[in-house]
Amino acid sequence: MKLFKKRQAHVLLRGGEVVSRDLGKDYDEGKFVEWGSITKTVTAAAAAVLVDEGRLSYDTPAGELVGGRLPESITVDTLARHTSGLPRVHPGMKGGINHDPYEGTDGDFLTDLLASFDESLLExxxxxxxSNLGYAVLGRIVETVTGEPWLPSVRSLVLEPWGLAEVTTRPPSDRWAAIKGFDGKPHTPWSLDRSAYAPAGALWSTLDVLAEYGQTTVERGGYDDPRRGWQETEGRWWHNGQTRDSGSCLVLDPNADVVVATHALARLPGSADRLADKLIRELDEAA
Known part of the structure; x- marks a missing residue:
């Protein structure tokens, strides 16, 4: 139990102020955590900015922007909403703890996949x-419209205007919050930073910055638009993420003006979610 507590962390904000913060011993000050799929909400926010600026339309078929053989039914809107029918990942993707499923899935890989796309793959x-694949395509659309790679695009459209510093896709290894092997070295994370799937899960930051991102999302609004990637349960909006060795969860409670960011260094999916649920229950009981 003590070992697990070392491997979990949380930041809880109310009204933008820290009311509870606990970084386990495996989380030194300034260490970066993987956001995992929470990244999708940033990609969706970037697309929303482009729509607001008149540079993109949700109704545009994705194929008109990224080429390939995608059917016209797959639009920017359906990609953002997860209703495109694209599978969760590309056919033949290998999983497993000891295998990097994103190795070899760079931009050329996505281009080739779109060029040979078969409608029979739609679900x-x-x-x-x-669909992680759907958000890989949405990220490619953001790149196409801006004329820049995905990370500089979301920095200029979302992260920098929102005042979020030090958000990246691969921090220096001495700043990783990561499980360590018997040799004392941190496990190497999946190569999402070099993958076309980066828009679906590649961001890292400190846990404090992740919480700040949640707070800014509440203040700016838009989280209740299904095209922004957030999921809703009983008036709370949330997203989670799971990578090779860690899980993350970000919960927004606009009615209570509360934001909870959690992270767990564990291969057991849902660890960060359970920590967030526990913190919210305690908050409700204290109210």
Missing amino acids: SPGTVSY
């Missing part, structure tokens, strides 16, 4: 079906 288009 129940029009219904919500979570």
